[in-house]
Amino acid sequence: MLGILKNKFTTFISSLTKKKEEKEEKKEEKEVNKDKITEGNKEIKEEKEVKRDIIVTEKEQVLSKEISSEASNEPKEKEITKKDEIKKEEVNKGVKVDLSLISKIKGIFTSKIKLTEGDLNPAIDELRMNLIDSDVAYETSDKICRKIFERLKDKEINKNEVDKFVNKEIKETLLEILNKNELNMKFTEWAKTKTKPVKIVFFGINGTGKTTTIAKFGKFLLNNNKSVVFAAGDTFRAGAIEQISIHGEKLGIKVIKQEKRGTDAAAIIYDAVEYAKAHYIDFVFADTAGRMQTNKDLMNEMKKVVKVMNPDLKVFVADALTGNDAVEQAREFNDAVGIDAVIIAKMDAAKGGCVLSIAHTIQKPIIFMGIGQNYDDIREFDAKWFVDEMVG
Ligand SMILES: Nc1nc2c(ncn2[C@@H]2O[C@H](COP(=O)(O)OP(=O)(O)OP(=O)(O)O)[C@@H](O)[C@H]2O)c(=O)[nH]1
Ligand SMILES: [Mg+2]
Structure with missing residues (x-):
């Protein structure tokens, strides 16, 4: 009996959720790309640094050989220390990647999103048309849509709870309209x-x-x-x-x-x-x-x-x-x-x-x-x- 109206509201909720998800996915993609670029730049920089260090070490070796004619263990020790540092850097690099991954996974569950006017306007316009289509008078559809818009606008919502939140706000809006009830009892x-x-x-x-x-x-x-x-x-x-x-x-x-x-x-x-x-x-x-x-x-x-x-x-x-x-x-x-x-x-x-x-x-x-x-x-x-x- 109310299947058609129900469809309209579920379409509205899922359109908002989907829109937000798409936006977030794009944002995440951008972030991942940004990370990749940063990571790439870092790698290039580190590579450059390693190369520079090796050249410096080689130069040092030549210099130290020139300064001291006696064979000494020092440059070898230096070489070993440098290698260790390079290894350490590589290990650190790995840890850094892991950490950013963990925070990203955590973000999926905890980060909040904001329903902006831009997200809401097209979905609200569509909902208004759908309500009119389901025999809700224009005046009433408009009132419902304006109320829902005010309730949702700029709200920060846990990313995985958008549909639950929107669902609750719609229900409260409709109850406000239906509860103008002076009988107010069975x-x-x-x-x-x-x-x-x-x-x-x-x-x-x-x-x-x-x-x-x-x-x-x-x-x-x-x-x-x-x-x-x-x-x-x-x-x-x-x-x-x-x-x-x-x-x-x-x-x-x-x-x-x-x-x-x-x-x-x-x-x-x-x-x-x-x-x-x-x-x-x-x-x-x-x-x-x-x-x-x-x-x-x-x-x-x-x-x-x-x-x-x-x-x-x-x-x-x-x-x-x-x-x-x-x-x-x-x-x-x-x-x-x-x-x-x-x-x-x-x-x-x-x-x-x-x-x-x-x-x-x-x-x-x-x-x-x-x-x-x-x-x-x-x-x-x-x-x-x-x-x-x-x-x-
Ligand atoms: N499907 C459906 N038909 C209904 C319902 N209520 C009434 N009807 C039908 O609507 C038609 C008109 O019903 P009435 O009760 O005679 O309507 P009325 O308002 O008394 O009509 P008037 O006496 O001419 O003013 C009848 O065929 C009823 O069976 C309902 O809830 N569902
Ligand atoms: Mg009658």
Whole structure:
């Protein structure tokens, strides 16, 4: 599901690591060449010195022979001492090479590298394009990239830990975006802080997955030993009342409804809340008609529902497949009634980028994800899990 996004981040990390490695290799190559040149120069110099010493020794010998007519052992001794020195130099030369080798090997494990602006810019530009390609809105991609750039710029990192470091910084950046979460706890924990019945209304445009999500969410609560009642608040679309009734029947959940299409949605939802109070039911879920943010009448109906129901949670159901449109819709619904939380449906079929965009744009918690068409295809949103899935 998040494979594509994951690819983008791993490409980014490995491109940075590779770039750094290539640079380091070139640097090492240059150093080795420099060493070779220095070593060569040294050898030439030493050779010259040895030659000069030998000439000097020969000259000394001639001179000493000239000065003293008596045969003396001195020049021979001198010759032996010189030979020893030459040998010593050769041994020293060998030790020097060994030492530089050891320090080089050690350097591979300990030396640090710096991620410069020059290293980062092309990789960040590519990451930005890749995120946009994965349905992350431009604004959000840019924000993520700028944050990552600031975190990485001029950081000194152990050479063999570049990928680990970059990976950690990306994850922290994404968590910062996703953790703008006022629920900030598991849904069931949050629900315990509310008085019974906990009232939740679901909004969104046509076909995003509201009714299916209500059914799956209801099943989730039943699994957690909670009771729930549905309000058939979509009185606009033909077949909507029947659709939620069928779900209710299959799951054994009571549905409060008016058979007649066009009935006041707020009145049905009010009845459902009264029913829950009278029967000590834990939750009331109100379905609503799908609406375009441009449809004034339906948007006004939504405001009326909010006024009458006074919900504990106004949930926006986003369709992950609509990418950037979902972000725009979330913003407009939020402006109209103030969204408290988001459920992202159809994540099983989407690239997943809209999770980041919605969290960043409306700064509201994502509480659940729809991951298929069966009742059990819903999971509580966990930012850490999501980020681990994305970045690896
Ligand atoms: N693959 C997949 N399909 C989903 C998911 N959630 C909902 N759907 C499908 O999306 C379609 C629309 O779902 P509904 O629940 O009817 O959407 P709605 O928002 O209530 O639509 P309206 O009532 O017309 O506004 C259905 O075919 C669902 O099976 C999901 O998580 N994954
Ligand atoms: Mg519906």
